[in-house]
Amino acid sequence: MTETRQPAIILAEPQLGENIGSTARAMLNFGLTELRIAAPRDGWPNPAAEPMSAGAFEAGVEVKVFDSVEAACADLGYLVAATARPRGMEKPVTNAAGAVDWLTGQERRTGVMFGNEAQGLSNDHVALCDAIMTYPVSKAFASLNLSQAVMVFAHAWGDAAGQGGRFEGRDAGVGETASRDELIGMFEHFEAELERAGYFYPPDKTPLMTRNLRNAFIRGQWTSQEVRTFRGAVKALAIGRGKARIKREE
């Protein structure tokens, strides 16, 4: 997918410079850099855009301004319209992940079109597009902020370019997961000190109590470092209150 050319993001007749700025930021967060502004109400450049962009224009988002939506998509071969409302038009409809998939399947240059703050895309603008992208919004509260709508698409683009779909892993932590041997060593150390402290009572419950403790620790999938840290803690407790510190300072 690294070969796929990015879609242009087309803002159709946007009103607020703030939203153009935060759109640029959202785009660049996921590596999208081609922003087309069609007939912006307040012209361009717009001083309200810069503070909301967090530097995205300097950091890589390229802006092109056009007199009309038609001009903004004149050179594009495949267009997706972002719209929350059904339009009674015969067009393929998909969600954000599906739109990314359809866009990456194109050999032609592509774009995704977002309407303005007040009305979204007009039916005439939707009619220019090949497909409709829609998000599963709450019907009772369906109006997304313009740059938030762009963010949902930008994230979907980045998500597909990255691992794609669901990703699971572990944070790069403090080291390797402990071996069973290290865990058993830790259990025996811990249990021996508990025994010396008189923790296990009544004696016939000892196997059950030991097993419960071991299960609780096992579940945490500790690393070797964590095992060593805990053994140090057990040792300090076993020495007795205040004595570990005294011992260190000797």
Place this chain on the structure above:
Amino acid sequence: MTETRQPAIILAEPQLGENIGSTARAMLNFGLTELRIAAPRDGWPNPAAEPMSAGAFEAGVEVKVFDSVEAACADLGYLVAATARPRGMEKPVTNAAGAVDWLTGQERRTGVMFGNEAQGLSNDHVALCDAIMTYPVSKAFASLNLSQAVMVFAHAWGDAAGQGGRFEGRDAGVGETASRDELIGMFEHFEAELERAGYFYPPDKTPLMTRNLRNAFIRGQWTSQEVRTFRGAVKALAIGRGKARIKREE
């Protein structure tokens, strides 16, 4: 999944009221209603929140304010930390879709924690959480606006609650797809008028030209209504310039 209790969205020490307002809007766009604000810098209520909320507080988002992050998640059994940076902690990591999956698998009450505008979550706050959610951001421009970060999760939540994964369909259009019979009737009508107009030339190319035209129309997967509309258009053209209007007005 409709049975699953929603996660609370926890903003840890947020700074700007505007971001709290747009977070509420983003949440409610996808049906999330439980917003917890932990130690907001500028107190609460914050007059800057309302204009950015688009009415989300009145429309359903309930806010609870807490003195600390610890208090804000005291009653929650499973917590996800949203963070762009690896933390060197041994925790499971996933993306937005994976986090939704993990959260919906819990029987306990859940929450998703987002850090503030300046630093994101502190390591101490991440340490309170069971898992890490991270987005595949561009390394060169990794800082998301706070409410945009919430929006990515809210959309993922809504996406899973809706159809889940990739969804494809068609807009509810102007009617049923035309039968092959209707299409053939349209082709024959169109071709007959083209023949009468002297379009097919040279005559031996007629089969090829006809086939090319039919293929172009077939690709559009027209509806019955579209077939009728086009046949009307062909009829009007065949009558001759201006004459269809004259005929209608008679």
